[in-house]
Amino acid sequence: MTFRMPPEWAPHERTWMAWPGPNPTFTDDRELAEARAAWAAVARAVRRYEPVTMVVGPGQSEGARELLGAEVEIVERELDDAWMRDIGPTFVTDGEGGLAAVDWVFNGWGGQGWARWEHDSKIARHVADLAGVPVLPSALVNEGGAIHVDGEGTVLLTDTVQLGAGRNPEWTREQVEAEIHARLGTSKAIWLPHGLTGDYGRYGTQGHVDIVAAFARPGVVLVHSQKDPAHPDHERSRTYAEILRGRTDARGRTLEVVEVPAPTVLKDEDGEWVDYSYINHYLCNGGVVLCTFDDPNDEIAAGIFRRLFPERTVTPVDARTIFAGGGGIHCITQQQPKV
Template structure:
């Protein structure tokens, strides 16, 4: 049976998220409180447009309800971390429009020494069970933030994720593509060599594509554009744009590439290069939930997204506490397509 992953802009049944609990990503109570406030802000923003289900760990339901209010459904399951894009399933549809859920192998973003994944490796099946859909198991170590599709056969990937030594050291590029295509219904993979510089730090994913580039519609891809030569991503983002502009999609169309200027801030409080990116947004029914950084370019990015999605309401949410943990708004959300 053939399945296809719908693009993110297709209608959703709901959004799945996971509630932050005590773990190595949030090193103290203050960081955990900031993370919970940020996750709750995203959940409330999304819930204006579609239902949200929040998975929380045992004993964490009261903290979730206190910040989320009554408008978000809660489900209790064992959790290690809170990045639903990566630990949750990738929903796909068959030719009759019936849903299934791809369960990739999850190993803590390449078996990083700080990560725990005993429970998170099972979350995709828990979500699929709660959604009442069958599971399609994959032997590929992969995460939802490491793929982006246009819904018409094209998928974006990065060398340092799917081909990384911590994930799939025995797989060839051809084997990875074959498995991705089999599970997502895609026919053409466009590979970027790596991700943003800051994504290789302590809590980085080692190169997720959803912070670098994302389809806005078939034939059109948004790319992170660091415009300050002092940041190492200045060179990287120019290269990404050049690679993508030289590509055609699965339908043979030359890609239209739209540069999204990065925030102006270059380093965090610890002096490390930031990977702050507006690419890591989330499309929900009638809305765009966009990362904000208390930065002059927040409104620049918001205006670009308003032009790109004139029928959607753009909502800015401060994503700095999310990025401090290693990701952004896209990383903590996972869409379940409407049937």
């Protein structure tokens, strides 16, 4: 039986999320409260379009319910952190009504010193059990934010993630591709050399692709574009666009690249380069939940998404608090395809 990962724009049964709890990502009560408010805003936005299930730590349901409202389903399981895209399963379908969950090895984004993953490494199986689907285990250290598919055989990957020393030091590129293709039903991998500069900071993922590039439909890929030469991502984003413009997908189509301008802000309050990106959006049934940053380019990005997805409603959600923790809207959501 052959399974494949449907593209994000395919119909969803529901969205899975994980609730922020006390952990090293949120260092004090204020940060935790801000994170919970931000996660809740995303959950409520997604719930406009499809069901949402929030996994929360034991004993945290009451507080979560106050922020989430009655329409978001809540289930309790042990958690370390709150990035469901990475700790949860990657759902795949067999084309005949069957659904399964790929369980990648999760090791705290390459075994980073601040990270904990005793419980998060088991969340994919918990979610699969709650969804009532079989688990397809993989020996590859990988996260959901490190892959993006077009649904027709093409997958985007990053050298510093799947081939990074903290994840799969003994694997060759060919071995990684073989495992990815076997689990996702893809046949062609397009590798980018690295992620955005800010993604290599304290809470960074070391190069996740879902903040850099994402398919909008087969043959069309969105790419982060930093226009300001003062930011080190200026050259990086030019490299991404050049690589992708020169590539074909699994069906032999030359990729059309749509550059999405980065927000105008360059550094955060601590003087660190930001990796704010509109690429880290989430497609749900009839909607686009779009990261915004109280920035002049928010509306420019929204206009790009409205043109690309005329059948979907663009819903903006302020993502600055989420990015401060190391990710964005795509990073905290995980789709379960409808079969």
